[in-house]
Amino acid sequence: MSNKNTVISTKNMSLTFQTNDGPVHALEDINLEINEGEFVSFIGPSGCGKTTLLRAIADLEQPTKGEIKVNGLSPREARRTRAYGYVFQASALLPWRTVEQNVALPLEITGASKQEKKEHIERTIAMVDLKGFEKKFPWQLSGGMQQRVSIARALAFDAKILLMDEPFGALDEIVRDHLNQQLLQLWNKHKMTICFVTHSIPEAVYLSTKIVIMSPRPGKIAQIIDSPLPKNRPLDIRESKQFLDIAHRVREGLRASHSYDEEEA
Amino acid sequence: MERVFQSKIFAILVVLLAILVIWYGAAIKLNTPWQLGVYERAEITQWTKKQFIKDTLNQKRPVLPSAHQVFSEMYKTTFLKPINSKRSLVYHSWITLSATLLGFAIGTCFGILIAIGITHNRALDRSLMPWVIASQTIPILAIAPMIIVVLNAVGLSGLLPKALISTYLSFFPIVVGMVKGFRSPRNIQIDLMRTYYASPLQTFFKLRWPSALPYLFTSMKVAIAIALVGAIVGELPTGAVAGLGARLLSGSYYGQTVQIWSALFMAAALAAILIMIVSLVEKHVTKNMGAKS
Amino acid sequence: MNYGLSTNWGIIFAAFAFWLFAWFFNNWLVKQEGKKHNLKNFNLIAVPIIFGITLLVLWEGMVRGFNVPSVLLPPPSMIWERLISSTDILWLDFKQTFLKAVLIGYVLGCGSGFLVAIAIDRSPFLQRGLLPLGNFVSALPIVGVAPIMVMWFGFDWHSKAAVVIIMTFFPMLVNTVSGLAASNVLERDLMRTYASSYWQTLFKLRLPAASPFIFNALKINSTLALIGAIVAEFFGTPIYGMGFRISTEVGRMNVDMVWAEIAVAAVAGSLFYGVIALIEKKVTFWHPSIRGGRN
Numbered sequence: 001m002s003n004k005n006t007v008i009s010t011k012n013m014s015l016t017f018q019t020n021d022g023p024v025h026a027l028e029d030i031n032l033e034i035n036e037g038e039f040v041s042f043i044g045p046s047g048c049g050k051t052t053l054l055r056a057i058a059d060l061e062q063p064t065k066g067e068i069k070v071n072g073l074s075p076r077e078a079r080r081t082r083a084y085g086y087v088f089q090a091s092a093l094l095p096w097r098t099v100e101q102n103v104a105l106p107l108e109i110t111g112a113s114k115q116e117k118k119e120h121i122e123r124t125i126a127m128v129d130l131k132g133f134e135k136k137f138p139w140q141l142s143g144g145m146q147q148r149v150s151i152a153r154a155l156a157f158d159a160k161i162l163l164m165d166e167p168f169g170a171l172d173e174i175v176r177d178h179l180n181q182q183l184l185q186l187w188n189k190h191k192m193t194i195c196f197v198t199h200s201i202p203e204a205v206y207l208s209t210k211i212v213i214m215s216p217r218p219g220k221i222a223q224i225i226d227s228p229l230p231k232n233r234p235l236d237i238r239e240s241k242q243f244l245d246i247a248h249r250v251r252e253g254l255r256a257s258h259s260y261d262e263e264e265a
Numbered sequence: 266m267e268r269v270f271q272s273k274i275f276a277i278l279v280v281l282l283a284i285l286v287i288w289y290g291a292a293i294k295l296n297t298p299w300q301l302g303v304y305e306r307a308e309i310t311q312w313t314k315k316q317f318i319k320d321t322l323n324q325k326r327p328v329l330p331s332a333h334q335v336f337s338e339m340y341k342t343t344f345l346k347p348i349n350s351k352r353s354l355v356y357h358s359w360i361t362l363s364a365t366l367l368g369f370a371i372g373t374c375f376g377i378l379i380a381i382g383i384t385h386n387r388a389l390d391r392s393l394m395p396w397v398i399a400s401q402t403i404p405i406l407a408i409a410p411m412i413i414v415v416l417n418a419v420g421l422s423g424l425l426p427k428a429l430i431s432t433y434l435s436f437f438p439i440v441v442g443m444v445k446g447f448r449s450p451r452n453i454q455i456d457l458m459r460t461y462y463a464s465p466l467q468t469f470f471k472l473r474w475p476s477a478l479p480y481l482f483t484s485m486k487v488a489i490a491i492a493l494v495g496a497i498v499g500e501l502p503t504g505a506v507a508g509l510g511a512r513l514l515s516g517s518y519y520g521q522t523v524q525i526w527s528a529l530f531m532a533a534a535l536a537a538i539l540i541m542i543v544s545l546v547e548k549h550v551t552k553n554m555g556a557k558s
Numbered sequence: 559m560n561y562g563l564s565t566n567w568g569i570i571f572a573a574f575a576f577w578l579f580a581w582f583f584n585n586w587l588v589k590q591e592g593k594k595h596n597l598k599n600f601n602l603i604a605v606p607i608i609f610g611i612t613l614l615v616l617w618e619g620m621v622r623g624f625n626v627p628s629v630l631l632p633p634p635s636m637i638w639e640r641l642i643s644s645t646d647i648l649w650l651d652f653k654q655t656f657l658k659a660v661l662i663g664y665v666l667g668c669g670s671g672f673l674v675a676i677a678i679d680r681s682p683f684l685q686r687g688l689l690p691l692g693n694f695v696s697a698l699p700i701v702g703v704a705p706i707m708v709m710w711f712g713f714d715w716h717s718k719a720a721v722v723i724i725m726t727f728f729p730m731l732v733n734t735v736s737g738l739a740a741s742n743v744l745e746r747d748l749m750r751t752y753a754s755s756y757w758q759t760l761f762k763l764r765l766p767a768a769s770p771f772i773f774n775a776l777k778i779n780s781t782l783a784l785i786g787a788i789v790a791e792f793f794g795t796p797i798y799g800m801g802f803r804i805s806t807e808v809g810r811m812n813v814d815m816v817w818a819e820i821a822v823a824a825v826a827g828s829l830f831y832g833v834i835a836l837i838e839k840k841v842t843f844w845h846p847s848i849r850g851g852r853n
Contacts, residue, residue, distance in 0.1 A: 055456075058460055059459075060456050060459060060460070079459070079460065079462050080462050082461065082462060084460070085460075086456075086457070086460040088453050088456070088457065089453075090453055092451075092453045092454050092456075092457050094454070094471075094472070094475070095555065096475045096554035096555055097555070098555065105461070105471065106461045108471065109458075109461045109462075109463045109467050109471070110461070137555035138555075139555075272686075273686045273687075273690065276683050276684070276685075276686035276687030277686070277687050277690055277691065278687075279683075279687055280684070280687035280688055280691060281691075328709065328710070387588045388581075388584045388585045388587075388588045388605070391584070391588055391601055391602065391605040391606065392584055392605045392606050392608070392609035393606075393609065394606075395606035396606060396609065396610060396613075398831075399824070399828055401781050403820060403823070403824040403827070404781075404784050404785045404788050404789075404820070404823050404824075404827065405785075406701070406785045406788070406789045407785060407788035407789060407800070407801060407804055407820065407823060408804065408816065408820050409789075410792070410804065410805050410808045411804065411808045411813065411816045414808050414811075415629075415630055415631070415813065418629070418630065419630065486697070487697075490696075490697035490698070490699075493699055494699040494701060497699050497701075497702065498701060498789055498792075501792055502805070502808065510702075513702050513705060514705070514793070516705065517705030517708070517709075517793055517794070522706070522709065525702075525705055525706060526706075528702070529699075529702045529703065529706075532698065532699050532702060533698045533699075536697050536698050536699065537694065537697075540697055
């Protein structure tokens with residue numbers, strides 16, 4: 001039995017937004033435990049609250065009920081101690097900074113020394129395979145490369161937790177496959193804990209050790225599926241029977257949670 | 266050859282040429298009545314068309330001066346007069362320009378500070394912003410005479426009162442532009458800074474200020490042009506002594522139309538040069554920020 | 559600067575106290591928005607009004623407290639008195655300047671700018687040539703042509719309207735042309751698949767798409783028109799008109815009358831701008847800047 005360290009946990013967490021059209025129950029009664037070294041995907045239809053959950057963990061939203069703990073700290077403390085890196089749906093690179101200046105951004109804010117900055121930037125840019133592009137501006141890079149820069153940036157201060165919100169959603173499938181592989185390698189090598197929001201069933205199954213299926217209105221956890229796939233996964237594992245089984249279970253879980261129902265008018 | 270016809274410069278030149286032709290045609294038409302009168306009084310009964318046209322285009326106090334009259338007057342008063350002479354256009358231009366630049370500088374700094382306040386403090390935003398907009402409905406140009414007279418009475422005369430008018434006029438486009446600029450970062454970029462636990466100061470210098478620079482330059486172009494107008498109008502009340510506005514006023518008092526037009530053109534040239542300088546600075550700054558050249 | 563009268567510290571203190579109180583009140587009002595969602599709309603009007611009242615109170619307090627000579631800066635109460643006692647003069651001036659020079663010049667100037675923009679819409683050549691010039695002329699001190707207009711059109715409101723026409727023409731032209739170019743290629747292709755004529759496309763797609771730009775120009779022009787008419791009157795006018803009144807009363811040091819005229823001008827200008835903004839909200843309700851968003 002391996003020593004399980006709970007890295008992220010939520011207890012009876014609910015989040016309600018007040019809007020002009022009345023309250024929106026984005027999340028209701030979320031109970032979750034994520035252990036060190038896990039790769040957890042969150043999947044569900046729009047409106048199921050998966051992005052909101054990720055943002056709440058990141059202290060970008062505040063829960064209205066219940067609690068969240070990251071590394072045993074409140075989300076705000078975790079944010080202050082920079083316990084995680086966050087990757088958004090879009091690359092959110094600052095257009096007036098070169099690639100290396102963009103990766104340097106979090107290090108400038110934490111006040112790293114010149115030597116530290118240089119070393120971190122070199123390492124993380126190499127991690128995402130973008131050596132040689134340091135002096136380019138974002139508009140000179142393709143979408144996939146921009147996303148890789150934003151991943152490098154998220155790794156900049158060696159956080160052990162990575163929160164990723166549909167990071168590859170805007171990319172084409174071939175680039176996506178490549179990045180999926182790279183992400184797995186990163187995860188394996190550095191024993192990171194990754195929370196990954198996605199729309200894509202194959203992506204969720206390919207990447208994760210645990211898949212959390214969420215249902216909408218109000219956002220709840222419908223089902224959690226543990227994936228028995230081995231840690232080292234070549235791309236063509238996606239055609240194996242085991243893989244297809246898990247994907248089937250995920251699809252069934254989504255169906256059961258009314259994900260495929262018609263949108264209410 | 267096709268590229269020449271498609272280019273912007275060619276189109277502008279053609280339009281300018283058309284304007285010149287219309288100008289000369291209008292000058293001839295408008296100056297004709299006076300010229301006929303001149304001939305009558307001088308008892309000239311025979312004249313060739315060529316002579317007539319030449320005379321209409323060279324009257325001393327034409328209704329509409331011709332282009333060469335205006336430009337030769339400008340040339341005379343710019344290059345052929347000593348710079349500190351009261352008749353030198355350079356002297357007058359400098360008087361107006363100094364008030365403009367001072368007012369513009371103060372207005373820009375002031376405007377940026379107000380914009381920073383409005384962006385970071387919601388009470389300031391709610392209370393100040395509507396009044397910033399309303400302040401522009403107070404026709405400050407209209408009360409320029411009063412401001413000048415009042416300030417003179419208190420002992421502030423010369424450059425400063427005019428500069429203050431320019432300040433008032435120029436700070437508005439800067440505030441509006443910079444508030445837009447400081448608010449222009451997308452939500453995703455602001456969230457990014459939050460995940461780094463960046464302080465508002467860090468967020469300002471690393472995100473808001475660079476995002477606002479394009480807006481700064483656009484507003485500076487508007488601000489410097491309107492600061493110039495402010496300085497000119499500020500020169501009207503003090504009995505028209507010095508500056509381009511003074512030249513305009515005295516020209517209109519004494520019926521010196523060529524003087525009016527040359528002062529106007531000089532003001533136009535100044536405006537163009539000032540805006541061009543801002544553009545050059547903008548190009549230089551944005552090049553270092555990875556602007557697509 | 560005391561002119562023999564002692565400073566009335568009581569009034570000054572009261573004015574500052576009011577300022578502090580109003581500032582904290584405003585701050586509190588804004589903080590409450592987090593709890594009560596409907597407070598925001600109330601605050602949008604209440605907070606600036608409270609701020610404005612505070613300014614007036616401070617003004618009155620400072621001027622009375624420090625015994626500032628009214629020739630220099632009259633207190634708001636004095637200006638108000640002058641306002642109500644001179645309504646006939648103010649109305650006469652208002653008619654001459656605002657109703658005639660400003661409104662007529664504004665309608666003609668914006669109208670012709672709009673029509674010329676449509677006229678050159680089909681000629682990219684003319685657009686290439688006229689737009690840079692239009693931008694250039696917009697930046698020029700156009701009020702300077704006022705003496706020339708007086709020379710050509712006489713002292714009466716016609717010359718002032720002419721100045722307003724010139725001032726409002728170019729911003730309208732430039733903005734309308736930009737607006738007409740704003741409709742996206744996709745939407746224009748859509749209209750082509752319907753085989754719609756030039757005019758149909760113009761009225762159903764391009765003009766509505768251009769309306770944010772057009773209203774932008776209309777708003778800018780509203781302030782320009784007022785300023786242009788008043789300043790143009792500095793260069794010569796019959797014995798009434800807002801600009802005339804301002805310049806002559808300045809000469810007589812009747813500063814409170816000048817401020818009364820300015821108050822009228824400011825109110826008229828704000829109402830003018832406000833009406834246009836209201837129409838804009840109704841017409842361009844779909845545009846993100848009107849819809850409002852987070853921030």
